[in-house]
Amino acid sequence: MSVVRVGSRKSELALVQTNKVIDLLKFHYPEKIFEVVTYDTLGDKFNSLPLPKIGEKSLFTKELELALQRREVDLVVHSLKDLPSSLPKNLRIGAICKRDDPHDCVLYHPKFGSNVTPTSLNSLPNNSTVGSSSIRRISQLKQLYPQLIFLDIRGNVNTRLKKLCECDKYDAIILAKAGVDRMGWQDRIGQILNGDEFFYAVGQGALAVEIRSDDDATGGLVSIINDRETELCCLAERALMLHLQGGCSTPIGVKWHSQGRQSAVLEAACFSVEDNQRVTYRATVAMHTREDAEKLGQYIAQKMLEAGADTLLRAARGILATGGQNMQ
Incomplete structure (x- = not known):
C-alpha cells in the first residue's frame, strides 16, 4: 500500500479535517502517498432543506461508505457526530483521533x-x-x-x-x-x-476513520492514530445513542467529567422539543475495555428509558416526521 486513497466530503471543513488525519498518518508513514477523493453527500446536495425534511439517514456519510464498499477508497474520514451509531456490517471504525473541544x-x-x-x-x-x-x-x-x-x-x-x-x-x-x-x-x-x-452531541469534537471490516492492512495502518481515552468515551456515547434508538436528528446530548485516569463520569440528557421537560442520568465508571464503555452507555440509556426518555423521543420523532415545523 504505497498509495492510500482517502474519501472525504467536498466542503472546506471536511477537507481540513481529512488533511488533519492525513498529517497524523504521514508523521508515522512518511513513505506513503495519501490521495484525497471527494464526494457530495445527500446532506450536502440538499443543503437548503431542514434535515428532518430530507427524510433519510446517514445524510453525511452514505456516499462515502458506498465508495468504501466499492473499494474506490481505502478509508474515509468523518466527524464522528455525523456517523450513525449503527454501521453497515462490512464496515467498522478503524480509529478515533484525540478529541478536540466538544462544546x-x-x-x-x-x-x-x-x-x-x-x-x-x-x-x-x-x-x-x-x-x-x-x-x-x-x-x-x-x-x-x-x-x-x-x-x-x-x-x-x-x-x-x-x-x-x-x-x-x-x-x-x-x-x-x-x-x-x-x-x-x-x-x-x-x-x-x-x-x-x-x-453537546454524541461524538462531537472527534474525527473517525472508517474502513472495511476485512481490510486488516488498512486497520493496522490507521490504528496508530487511535486515541484510547477518546475511543472509550465515544464508544460509551455511541452505545447510549444506539440503545435509545437516536440519531443526529434527535434531542439527545452528553457530557463527560474526567476524574483522573481511573474513572470518568458520563452524563446524558434527552430533551422535549415543545416544553421544559428533560430526562437526565449520570454514572461514574472505571473504563478499561471497549466492553466496559459500551456497557456504560447501555446502562445509562436504560435508566433514561425507565425515567421516561422514550416518551420525549416519540414526541420528537412525531414532530420530525412533519418536517419539524413546531421547532421554532
Missing part, C-alpha cells in the same frame, strides 16, 4: 460591533433570532433562553457564517467549537456553551 459556541452578527458584542445569549434583546440546524441545540436553547427565537439554518460552516454576516435574518448562530477552531475562526466566537446546563 458548542455562539457566533454573533457583526452588526453588534466589537464594542457592543453580546457577552452571552442572555444579553441579546428579546425576540432576537438564533440559527441552528440541530434539534438537540434548539431544544436546550428554548429551555434556557425562552425570550429568543430559534430558526433553522443549513449549509456548511462557510455558508452559515456567510448567512450570518450578509443578511439580517440571524442575530447569532450556533456551531460546534471544534469545527470553528479547525477553520481558524476563533476570533469570531462570542460565547462557549460549556456550562453545567448545556449538553
Whole structure:
C-alpha cells in the first residue's frame, strides 16, 4: 500500500479535517502517498432543506461508505457526530483521533460591533433570532433562553457564517467549537456553551476513520492514530445513542467529567422539543475495555428509558416526521 486513497466530503471543513488525519498518518508513514477523493453527500446536495425534511439517514456519510464498499477508497474520514451509531456490517471504525473541544459556541452578527458584542445569549434583546440546524441545540436553547427565537439554518460552516454576516435574518448562530477552531475562526466566537446546563452531541469534537471490516492492512495502518481515552468515551456515547434508538436528528446530548485516569463520569440528557421537560442520568465508571464503555452507555440509556426518555423521543420523532415545523 504505497498509495492510500482517502474519501472525504467536498466542503472546506471536511477537507481540513481529512488533511488533519492525513498529517497524523504521514508523521508515522512518511513513505506513503495519501490521495484525497471527494464526494457530495445527500446532506450536502440538499443543503437548503431542514434535515428532518430530507427524510433519510446517514445524510453525511452514505456516499462515502458506498465508495468504501466499492473499494474506490481505502478509508474515509468523518466527524464522528455525523456517523450513525449503527454501521453497515462490512464496515467498522478503524480509529478515533484525540478529541478536540466538544462544546458548542455562539457566533454573533457583526452588526453588534466589537464594542457592543453580546457577552452571552442572555444579553441579546428579546425576540432576537438564533440559527441552528440541530434539534438537540434548539431544544436546550428554548429551555434556557425562552425570550429568543430559534430558526433553522443549513449549509456548511462557510455558508452559515456567510448567512450570518450578509443578511439580517440571524442575530447569532450556533456551531460546534471544534469545527470553528479547525477553520481558524476563533476570533469570531462570542460565547462557549460549556456550562453545567448545556449538553453537546454524541461524538462531537472527534474525527473517525472508517474502513472495511476485512481490510486488516488498512486497520493496522490507521490504528496508530487511535486515541484510547477518546475511543472509550465515544464508544460509551455511541452505545447510549444506539440503545435509545437516536440519531443526529434527535434531542439527545452528553457530557463527560474526567476524574483522573481511573474513572470518568458520563452524563446524558434527552430533551422535549415543545416544553421544559428533560430526562437526565449520570454514572461514574472505571473504563478499561471497549466492553466496559459500551456497557456504560447501555446502562445509562436504560435508566433514561425507565425515567421516561422514550416518551420525549416519540414526541420528537412525531414532530420530525412533519418536517419539524413546531421547532421554532
